Amino acid sequence: MKSLDYVIDTRSNQLEYIPGHASKIKTDAAYVEAAVSAIADIETIGKKLEEFTDDFNIRVAYNKLVDVCQTLQFTIRESEDRN
DSSP states (O other): OOGGGEEEETTTTEEEEOTTHHHHHHHHHHHHHHHHHHHHHHHHHHHHHHHHOOOHHHHHHHHHHHHHHHHHHHHHHHHHHHO
């Protein structure tokens, strides 16, 4: 039993044991770290695209991708704040 396998049930304010919860936290953290890294890579690629292309369709696609990344970043931050 790891201490991270214990969580507080917010409805009852009771400490609850959930086997494997600590592993889930580590997995979730790895996903968040990978997502943040991917977002940074996409933003870097987008900046290079803006420098080297005047193609309207590429700029529109990039802007849509940035919107998705910003939404993902917001969701990640919101999730981290709750945990």
